[in-house]
Amino acid sequence: MDITKYITMNAGELYHHLISDAMADISSGQILIEELKKNPRYQADFEFRMSVETTDAVILSISGEYSKIIPICTELIEKTSALEMWQLVSTNWNLLGAAYVSLGMYERGLECYHNVIKNEKKHDLVAMTSLAYNNIAILYLNFHEYEKAYKYLNRAVNALEISGPDQPRYHSKMILYLSNLISILGKMNKLAEGPVLLHKIRQLSPENADQATKHSYYAALMHYFFYIGDYQKASDHYFKSKSFIDEKNLIYRFVLLGHYIELCDQFQLDQSFYLDEILSMESLYYSDRAWANVPVYKQIRKYYKSINDQEHFEQISDKYIRLLEQDTENIRMRQCQALYIVEDLIDNSANIDEVLSKNIELKLIAAEAVHHKNLLQEAYSQIEMINELGKKMTSSLNLSEVIDSIYNNLKNNVPMSSFILMVVEPELERMRTVAYYEYDILQPEIYWNLNDNNSMFAECYHKNKIISTVDKDYLRFFQSRKAMQAGTTMESAIYMPLSVGDTIIGLCSIQSEQPHIYTSKHLEFLSELSPYLSIALNNAIHSWTLQKEIQSHLKTQLELKDANYRLERMSSIDGLTQVSNRRDFDVKLLELIDTANTKKTTISVFMLDIDNFKQFNDTYGHLQGDEALKKTATVFQKNLDTVEGLSARFGGEEFIGACIGLSPEESEQLADKIRQDIYNLNIEHKTVSRQRMTVSIGVVIAQNIDHSQKSDIMKLADDCLYRAKESGRNKVITEIYGNILA
Numbered sequence: 001m002d003i004t005k006y007i008t009m010n011a012g013e014l015y016h017h018l019i020s021d022a023m024a025d026i027s028s029g030q031i032l033i034e035e036l037k038k039n040p041r042y043q044a045d046f047e048f049r050m051s052v053e054t055t056d057a058v059i060l061s062i063s064g065e066y067s068k069i070i071p072i073c074t075e076l077i078e079k080t081s082a083l084e085m086w087q088l089v090s091t092n093w094n095l096l097g098a099a100y101v102s103l104g105m106y107e108r109g110l111e112c113y114h115n116v117i118k119n120e121k122k123h124d125l126v127a128m129t130s131l132a133y134n135n136i137a138i139l140y141l142n143f144h145e146y147e148k149a150y151k152y153l154n155r156a157v158n159a160l161e162i163s164g165p166d167q168p169r170y171h172s173k174m175i176l177y178l179s180n181l182i183s184i185l186g187k188m189n190k191l192a193e194g195p196v197l198l199h200k201i202r203q204l205s206p207e208n209a210d211q212a213t214k215h216s217y218y219a220a221l222m223h224y225f226f227y228i229g230d231y232q233k234a235s236d237h238y239f240k241s242k243s244f245i246d247e248k249n250l251i252y253r254f255v256l257l258g259h260y261i262e263l264c265d266q267f268q269l270d271q272s273f274y275l276d277e278i279l280s281m282e283s284l285y286y287s288d289r290a291w292a293n294v295p296v297y298k299q300i301r302k303y304y305k306s307i308n309d310q311e312h313f314e315q316i317s318d319k320y321i322r323l324l325e326q327d328t329e330n331i332r333m334r335q336c337q338a339l340y341i342v343e344d345l346i347d348n349s350a351n352i353d354e355v356l357s358k359n360i361e362l363k364l365i366a367a368e369a370v371h372h373k374n375l376l377q378e379a380y381s382q383i384e385m386i387n388e389l390g391k392k393m394t395s396s397l398n399l400s401e402v403i404d405s406i407y408n409n410l411k412n413n414v415p416m417s418s419f420i421l422m423v424v425e426p427e428l429e430r431m432r433t434v435a436y437y438e439y440d441i442l443q444p445e446i447y448w449n450l451n452d453n454n455s456m457f458a459e460c461y462h463k464n465k466i467i468s469t470v471d472k473d474y475l476r477f478f479q480s481r482k483a484m485q486a487g488t489t490m491e492s493a494i495y496m497p498l499s500v501g502d503t504i505i506g507l508c509s510i511q512s513e514q515p516h517i518y519t520s521k522h523l524e525f526l527s528e529l530s531p532y533l534s535i536a537l538n539n540a541i542h543s544w545t546l547q548k549e550i551q552s553h554l555k556t557q558l559e560l561k562d563a564n565y566r567l568e569r570m571s572s573i574d575g576l577t578q579v580s581n582r583r584d585f586d587v588k589l590l591e592l593i594d595t596a597n598t599k600k601t602t603i604s605v606f607m608l609d610i611d612n613f614k615q616f617n618d619t620y621g622h623l624q625g626d627e628a629l630k631k632t633a634t635v636f637q638k639n640l641d642t643v644e645g646l647s648a649r650f651g652g653e654e655f656i657g658a659c660i661g662l663s664p665e666e667s668e669q670l671a672d673k674i675r676q677d678i679y680n681l682n683i684e685h686k687t688v689s690r691q692r693m694t695v696s697i698g699v700v701i702a703q704n705i706d707h708s709q710k711s712d713i714m715k716l717a718d719d720c721l722y723r724a725k726e727s728g729r730n731k732v733i734t735e736i737y738g739n740i741l742a
Helices: 003-007 011-024 026-038 040-044 046-062 066-082 086-102 106-122 129-142 146-163 170-183 191-203 211-227 231-243 250-266 275-280 287-306 310-395 399-413 456-463 472-480 520-552 557-572 582-599 613-620 622-641 664-679 707-726
Strands: 418-425 430-438 447-449 492-500 503-512 602-610 646-651 654-660 695-703 732-737
Touching: 003 011, 003 026, 011 026, 011 046, 011 086, 026 040, 026 046, 040 046, 046 066, 046 086, 066 086, 086 106, 086 129, 106 129, 129 146, 129 170, 146 170, 170 191, 170 211, 191 211, 211 231, 211 250, 231 250, 250 275, 399 418, 399 430, 399 520, 399 582, 399 707, 418 520, 430 456, 430 503, 447 456, 456 492, 456 503, 492 520, 503 520, 582 602, 582 646, 582 654, 582 707, 602 613, 602 622, 602 664, 602 707, 613 622, 622 646, 622 654, 622 664, 664 695, 664 732, 695 707, 707 732
Parallel strands: 695 732
Antiparallel strands: 418 430, 418 503, 430 447, 492 503, 602 654, 602 695, 646 654
C-alpha cells in the first residue's frame, strides 16, 4: 500500500478508503498503520490521527483482540465526538459493541449498537445504521429470540435500501441481511415470504458475491428447503455453503454442520442421510469454541449408541464430556474477564469522578487547539497559494500557460474530477469553454445556451452567485440535472460566476464524481481565487474581440481564406528563416516536457545568438544580414533534426531549440557542433577579430520539470548565453537545472 496516497487525503477521503483498504489486506494494513503513525502529519493533524487509530482498532477487532478494543474505542469515541467526526464515532461504537458481545457482555454490546443508530440519525448519516440493526438481530438469534431478530433484520434491509446502492458493499450486505431473514422464516411460520425474499436476492446476483456472502446465502437456502420439505435440495445447499468455507476455518465448519444435523434431527430424517458428514468431523476438535463441537459430538455419540458400538460410544462420550466441561470453563473465563473489565471501568470511573470536568475540558481544549492550528496552517497555505497564482497570472500574457498553472494548483488542493472555465457571449446567447479538463484530459470546446433551463451554468449565470452541492437549497437542481450534461455525471459540483465590475464575463466550475465531497472551505477558496480567474478570462475576451474586429474588415471570402492561411503560417513559421517561430516553440516545448516526463529522461534547451550582428548589418547591409540569418537557421535546424528536436527563431538574431534524451555531455557536444558548423560557413565579418561570423550558445539540461518551470529553464539558457558572450563569444556555456538522475 502506497503511504503517500493516504498522507494527502482529507478526513472524508480517509474514511472512505483507509479502513476498507486495510480490511482488504490485514497484514499490509498493519504495516501501513505503523508507517502512518511515524509520519509528521500523525502528530500535527488530530483528525488524521483519529482516522489512523480507528483503522488500527478495526484491525485489532478482526484479529480478535477484544479486551484491547474496549479502552481504545471508548477513548476514540470521546475524541471523535469532540472533533465532530460523526462517521468515526459510529464506527467506534460498532467496534465497541462487537468487543462487548464477544466477551459475553451482551447488554453493553446492545447499548453500543443502539448508540450507532442514534448517532447516525442525529447527524444524518446512513453508512453504519443497517449494520447496527443486523448486529442486534444476530445478538437476538444467539438467544433464539426469533421475533426480535426478525424485526431488526427487516430494519437492516430497510435502512440499507434508504442509504442507496452507492454505499460500500451494498450488494453483499443486502444479500447477507436477506439471507439471515430467510434462515429464520421457518422458525417464525412465515414461509410465505420466502419466494419474495429469494427473488430479491437473485436480482442481486449472489453467485458473483464474495466467498463469505455466498456461504451465508446457501446456508439460508439450506434452512428454507428443510422447512418446505425438500430435504435433498436442503442437503445440496448445505454442501454448496460448505464449499465456500476455508478448510482451516474449523469454527465455521462446525457451526454449519451443527445447524445441518439439528435440522436433520428436527425433521426426523434417517441418520444415514447425514451420517458421513457427522463422522467426517469425528477426528476434529476445536477447543477454543467448544460450544460449536457439542451438537456434532452429540450426534456422533447417538450414532454409536444406535449401532451398539460400546467402545466408540465410550470414547466419544469422554470427548463429549470434555467438550461440555471445556465449554463451561470457557463461559467461566469469559465471565471472569467481563468482571475484570467492569472492575476496571468502575475503578477508572471512580478516578475520573474526581477530575472528570477538568480532564474532559483539557482534552477538548487540546483537541480544539490542534484543530485551530490546522485551520490556521491551512488558511496560511491557501493565502500563499492564491498569492502565488496571482503573481503568475499578472506576469504572463500566455493564456494557456496561465490556465495550466491554475489547473495544476487547483487539482493539488481541491478534490475534483472535472474543471471547466467558460466565457459568456451574450450577443450570441451562449457560453463556451476556454478550458475543460475531465480526469486530467483536456476536452474539446463545448457550447451552452444561456437560457437553457436544464443547465446549471445558465442557472449560475442568471442567479449571479455561487451555487453548489454544499448548499442544501440547491440540491433539487442537482438531483434532476446532470452537472455537465456531457461526459460523466458528477455527484458534487461548485459553479461560480466571474465578473468584471457589474458584468458577468464567464463561469468556473469544479466537479467530482464523489458525493458530498465539497465543503464551505472549498467555497471560500474559490471565492478568493475568483478575481484572478476573472482577470485571465477578461484578457482572453479582449483577445477574441480583437480577432473578430480584424476579421470583420476582410471584404471578400477569398481575402478571408487568404488571411486565415497567412495567419496560420505566421502563427507557427518565421517568415524570413522558415523555421518555427517563438509562439509555435512555446506550445511544442510544453508537449516535449510531457514526453520527457513520461519517458523519465532529460530535456535540453539551446539558446543561440549571432555575435556582433548589429556590426554585421551596419557593415554589409540588411540583405546580407537576412542571408546570414537564413543560413544560421538552416544549420541550427539540421543539427536539432538529427536528435528529433525543436528549433525556432526566438527573435532578431536569436534562435532557440530543445530536445530530449541527451546527457549533459551530449548536449554540450551537440551545441559545440552547431557552433563549429556555423563557423565553417565562413561568412565574412571583417570588423571582428576572427574575420568571420560566429555564434554563442547557452544550454540548460533539466529533468522531471512541470509546465510552470518552462520559463525558468528558458531564462537560465539565456543567462548561459549571456555568459558565453561576456567571456569572449564563439563559445558554449552549459548548466544543469535541478537534479539529473543517473
